[in-house]
Amino acid sequence: MLKFFRKYNKFILAFGAAFLMIAFLIEPTLSIFMRGPEDQPVGRVEGQRLTEGDRQSAAVELDVLERVHPVVGMLARDLAENDPLKWLLMKHDARRLGLTASDAEVQNLLETFGLYEDELRQASARMGTSTGFVQQSLRSWLTLEQYRDLILGRTHVNPLERLQAMAFAMQAQELGDWQLMMQVEQMLADAFGHHRLSEPLIRHMLRDLQTTVSGEVAIVDARRYLDETDEPTDEEMQSLFEQYRDVPPGQGEPYGFGYRIPPRVKLEYLAIPIDRVREQVEIDEVDMLSYYEENEDEFRNDAEDIEAGEPEIQPYEQVRSRIQQTLRDQQADQLANRIVRAAQAMLVQHARQLQQHAGYRVVPDDYQPPSLREMADQIEQQFNVRPERYDDFADEWVPVHELEALPGIGRATLAGRDDISFRRYVHSAWELEPADDDPLVGMGLQAMLPSQPLERGDGSRFLFRLTEAQPSHAPESLETVADRVRQDAHLRKAYEQHLLPAMEQWLSDAREQGLESLAEAEGLMLETIRPTPRRAPDRQGRLSVPDVPGVGRSEALISGMFDIAERVSEGGRMAVSEADEADRLGVAEVDSRLSMVIYRVDRYQPVTEGQYREMVASPRVKSWVSQMMLSGDGDAMASLSNEAVRARVNFVPSEREARDDDAPAREPQRRPGQI
Structure with missing residues (x-):
């Protein structure tokens, strides 16, 4: 079925075919959000101070967009991931890229919604805001729709065409007409733009491919806790069996369980x-x-x-x-x-x-x-x-x-x-x-x-x-695979009841003793992580999380190592090894192995402008970007993630924000030539 219907199904059911319908609420919008110390700093963007008031204003924009038109609000909140700060940072990045929307575009959008001068004034009054703020909110949305297309490497489409295509799709969903929905698929594809290469997308991908971290990991397996873990009950075994009976071994999420019998x-x-x-x-x-x-x-x-x-x-x-x-x-x-x-x-x-x-x-x-x-x-x-x-x-x-x-x-x-x-x-x-x-x-x-x-x-x-x-088939009964189910259920209990709760204590011990000393004292296996990027081509040429020896593919480990590397190196300005070992240590769960790893970052190597210029012309890079886009925007969407947006605008949170988000408190200053 269509990706659109899968992604936006909950919105479609909520809003139906409400194209060009105004959904104002009586309660004033501004009164909901404009509370608290507005001058409290939340961070800086290239030296510019951002305050709590700025973030609240962004939150009000999202709310206004939803009240002006539910589908506009849906698209806006989806882009912002319901995070007003991300909305604010994307607006800053869009201005840096020279993107904006004209007064004529804003007026055309208002008139399409039936908001002429008198209607706009009345609607603004009901929302407790001004006509200028409503216009500003729509300008932000029009601008960030351009921004979305630019970052994702898509051709830009008039937002009104996008809204109209979504309205037709909603009508097809409401009618339950699947044949019509299939016919709408191409219209939706056109409405969301065709793929093209963009510099922000390529830079994001090359950072993932060429920036590397290296270090060491100590692996702690849940089997260490089996003796102190109760045996699984019959009910627990039956529940696990039913959940994974028709899943191939190694493919069940998140632990890799699966009891389907192979050919x-x-x-x-x-x-x-x-x-x-x-x-x-x-x-x-x-x-x-x-x-x-x-x-x-x-x-x-x-x-x-x-x-x-x-x-x-x-x-x-x-x-x-x-x-x-x-x-x-x-x-x-x-x-x-x-x-x-x-x-x-x-x-x-x-x-x-x-x-x-x-x-x-x-x-x-x-x-x-x-x-x-x-x-x-x-x-x-x-x-x-x-x-x-x-x-x-x-x-x-x-x-x-x-x-x-x-x-x-x-x-x-x-x-x-x-x-x-x-x-x-x-x-x-x-x-x-x-x-x-x-x-x-x-x-x-x-x-x-x-x-x-x-x-x-x-x-x-x-x-x-x-x-x-x-042929491959699901086992008829638990008895067929009882030994495997019992082992898996027992190990899962050890992992969830003992290993995961002990992660912070393991990290604390590593910071106190040092990683090598802890590994020697506890008999842990140490693995060296050679220079590893965020993403690497797999055997089919697709970009995925690299396989770490002894650990496997762990997004939590790779992301954690990069977070530490970027923080302690001040964004690549100083060598990671100059920081204390305790500041370079982290811990991550590895669900697929029912284990956890204590890791230490020893080196961080960002991509330079010279490397970027050398690689950007490579046919292989263009092929990777094309595959990334054609595979459904999985990695392409990462270039619109909160983390990617913050990195692009060099956002430095305030001390309070850093504590709240576990983000770096010092401004990362990039070395000359670093991207």
């Missing part, structure tokens, strides 16, 4: 080791001489050896052993191929009695194919080579993703198809419900019937037979 098989297979085949190969002298005569170029000396007096063609006696090995390998390969094809033919012949349907055999429940022991005996009698038999897994479930660990066959590929692995081939089995467009479906792999021959890099051949196969 799995039972199988047995024959291996024809190439070494055993090679022992049966005898090479005639006549064949070796013929090979020598037919492949003289293979034994020709190079020019330097000939000039040094060597013969043009190496003598037969000199290359005889090499020829013998080559012919032995060739004939062993041919013999191994005949053996595995013969074994396959024996099994296929037995299955010919089964009827066919839709490309597969109809296998009755009582069907009994020849045993592998019988097959091995027949092959040995015919070729004097005894295959190795692996039937230990015929009654044991093996997850398909673990097939590569099976001895011998695990790393094999389809004979003649190095691009099709054993695991990939098994995935195409009929019982595992492969996709209709899977190119391997035509091979007809199914349980109880022989596979196509496989080959390993050394020349060994394999033939397997699935005895049973199950």
Whole structure:
């Protein structure tokens, strides 16, 4: 369904199709907010003092916009994240970028809402504010809509067109007309602008990619508290099972729990080791001489050896052993191929009695194919080579993703198809419900019937037979996965009841003793964090939180390290190492590992203007920005976050604000050339 409807559903339900509707309340607006010491400082922006009165004025603007038009208020509060201070800082950043809205644009918007001169005066009086303040509020919104588009790298769209598109979408939602909603999707996409590259977006992304922190972490696992944690009750286990029964392992939020059973098989297979085949190969002298005569170029000396007096063609006696090995390998390969094809033919012949349907055999429940022991005996009698038999897994479930660990066959590929692995081939089995467009479906792999021959890099051949196969499915009952659920439930209790409440004490001990001393005394594992950015490309080229050794991907850890680095370095003006260790320590929970980390920041390396200029022209950077925007604005929206806006305008909170927000109290002064 449309992203718009998912994001704004609660607003749509509240406001319905109220386009161009004025929603004034009788209670005066200004009386709600204009209280308290207005001159109390909240911070500075490039030397300019911001007060509590400024913030209250921004709060009133948001309220006025909501009363003038509910959809305008919705968009404004969404952009400000309901934070008047962020609204105020964005207005400052927009002025710095030269953005504004004209009187004509404001007047056009008012008239569209039906607020002509008399109506505007009456409405302003009901809200307890002035007509000028209403006009100022609408000017702010028009300006910040331009700002939103600029920062996110979108083409700017007239806000009235945006409102109209949203009104149509609301009407479609109210009518429950999903077909109409799908038709409105393109209109909404156009109304919110098409993506384009913008300098603020690129700078934000390059800061994430190139600014790095490094240090050390000590890992504290919840298992440390298991002995002092009560065993989970039956009710707790059942609740956890129900919550994650249909979630794949490792994917449940936030702890990675998941009990959905992955695709799995039972199988047995024959291996024809190439070494055993090679022992049966005898090479005639006549064949070796013929090979020598037919492949003289293979034994020709190079020019330097000939000039040094060597013969043009190496003598037969000199290359005889090499020829013998080559012919032995060739004939062993041919013999191994005949053996595995013969074994396959024996099994296929037995299955010919089964009827066919839709490309597969109809296998009755009582069907009994020849045993592998019988097959091995027949092959040995015919070729004097005894295959190795692996039937230990015929009654044991093996997850398909673990097939590569099976001895011998695990790393094999389809004979003649190095691009099709054993695991990939098994995935195409009929019982595992492969996709209709899977190119391997035509091979007809199914349980109880022989596979196509496989080959390993050394020349060994394999033939397997699935005895049973199950697609991924949720377990029928708790008993199926009771041991895993019990372990997870117990560990979660240890994490939530003991480890998380002890985090601040661990941090206090680290500040008192030092990180290394604490780790040694408590037997904690220490990991070195090499220079790490906020974001890094993953295997698919998408930007994501970097993987920290021993920790994994932790937004809390990376964000915490950068917050400390920027604070103690005064925004990069001084070296992090000059600060006391206690000031460079922090703690973060790692839900996905049911652990926490105590971290120390040792170095902070911001991006310089020189690095920015060098990278901004890179096609790779443009590709990353495009992928970021096309993936749904996930990382692009970060450039509009409170943190990003504060960084762009160099906001320095007052001492009181710093205590409230846990933000730096000193003004960060950037080094020359730093972005």
